[in-house]
Structure formats: structure tokens, C-alpha cells
Amino acid sequence: MNILVFAEKFTALNELCSGARQIGDRVEAVVIGPVEGQDITGADKIWAIPAQSGAMLEDYTETLAALLSKVEPDIMLVQPTKRCKLIAGRLAAMLGASVITDVMELSKNGDAKRMVYGGAAISTEKAATTTAIVMVGPGVLGGATQSNTSNNEAETFNFIEPKIKLIVIRKEQKPKVFVDLPNAKRVVGVGRGFVKAEDLEIAHQLAEVIGGEVGCSRPIAEGEKWMPKETYIGVSGLMLSPEVYFALGISGQVQHMVGINRSKVVIAINKDKNAPIFKQADYGIVGDLYKIVPALTSKLK
């Protein structure tokens, strides 16, 4: 199986190439801009598209379509960012290719598993077209492995001017999120068991002691807005596979659990002994997180 990988970020490109290596016979990566000095893991070849001044990522769609027609991979693996999703849709329309989104498992024969009905069921899908455009989230195919950049063969693929261009009117800096949850070995997840934003400090102290990162359930990010959207875990957020996951005040709804069910050990703290999280946790403590977590942190210190 031949796989072409396209991602907005180099870290994601590396991760997807490493994952593609495990299921594909040949892996090629697409890079916009110079490839020198960039580490790309697991790719047999890099297609370098010269970066165009002022161009938006979507402006490369025609170029990517031409590259797809040339390479004819069985699968084009794409990072599921907003921009890449737009490109995937356009490529599908231009080339008549199938798109499979939110993939949580991809096998060597191209079968893709994805959650449907908000995580209540899993659908196994296979593209009916020669090339499948498959969108896989961070952590699904495993983290990036050691670089083999020196083995990458590189070829320039010329930019094709788009018929309709996007014009950037204004750019504003977003506050930076300094967490690397997909690659964290230990993650502390916070849920609605916390009463106010300042109380999350309890979770941060635990994370500091265990050398981990803090993530959250969707309502904490989307509803309360106490944490950035990039840090929520679950079917519509991040899929993680840490060694240890602490679920603090998280009920354990399926939409959250699918994001952590590849964790090696799940430790849940919840005051409700009937909370669904306890059915999937390896260790559970029934009690008030406001008492248990500080005591645990102090003991672990």
C-alpha cells in the first residue's frame, strides 16, 4: 500500500509518517516550503512544493490535486485541522475521491474504523475509490519515532496557481498553548467535578509532581472555557495513549472515554460511586477530589 502524507504542522507530519510506515509499503510526504533542516520521520520521499508569498494553505489545493494524480497513492493521510479538512473536501470534489474522517484505527488493507452516533457505535469503512483521503487525529497511529531524514529522497513539485484565491485581511495572534498532550506519558484530566477555574491549580500541582500535562473534558473547554479547546480529550478532541491517565471529577461518558481508552492505566477520582468512569478505570477512588487530589499530590511529592 502506498501512502502520501500531508499535514499542516511538522510534528503531525512526522507522527503520521511514522504511523504510515507501520501499515504502508511506501510512504511519501508533502512539504510546503524548504525541506532542508526539517526532520521527517519514516518517509521514503518528500515532495517539496515551493512556498508562495501571501498564499493561504487552501491555495495549494490545485497543486495537491495534481500531485495526487501523479503519485496515485492508495491513501492520502491528512492531519485533521480545519484547513486540512477544507483541502480534503476540495480534493475529493476535484478528483472524485472518498474522504474518511475522524479515523481511530487504520489497517493494512485500508479498513478505517471511526466512531459514529457521538461515539455510541464504531463503523468500519473502506473507500470505494482508488485513492482514499483519510483524516487521522493526533496519537491514533502512535507518536513519531527516530528521524531518518538523511534517507529521504526529495523532489520539487511546482506550484499551480489557484483559479480562485483567498485573500488574508487580518491576522491576530492567539494565546499559545504550551502543552504537548498527544506525546505526554502522564496526563491529568479535569472535568466538571471542579467548581471554578482557579481550582484547576489542584490538577496542575498533581501534574507537576508526576511530570505530566493537564487536559480536560469537553465542557471544561467548550462550555466553561477554563482551558483551551486544544486540550480537551475525546471523540471530537484529542485521542491520547499515555502510560497513566488521572480522571479528576470526570463522569466517564463514552465521548470522553474513547479519547483515553488506549491509556495503559486509568486512575479515576469521583465522588459518585456509580459514575461510569469506574467501570473502565484500573484504579478508582470514591471521594471528594478537593480532599483526595491534594493528599495524593503531597504523598507523591
Ligand SMILES: Cc1cc2nc3c(=O)[nH]c(=O)nc-3n(C[C@H](O)[C@H](O)[C@H](O)COP(=O)(O)OP(=O)(O)OC[C@H]3O[C@@H](n4cnc5c(N)ncnc54)[C@H](O)[C@@H]3O)c2cc1C
Ligand atoms: C457529539 C458529542 C461529542 C462529544 N465529544 C466530547 C469529547 O470529545 N470529549 C468530552 O469530554 N466530552 C464530549 N462530549 C460530552 C460528553 O457527552 C459529556 O457531557 C462530557 O464528557 C462530560 O464531562 P464531565 O465528565 O467533565 O462532566 P459531568 O458528566 O458533569 O461529570 C462530572 C463528574 O464530576 C463528579 N464530581 C462532582 N464533584 C466532584 C468532587 N468534588 N469530587 C469528585 N468528583 C466530583 C460527578 O460525580 C460527575 O461524575 C460530547 C458530546 C456529544 C453529544
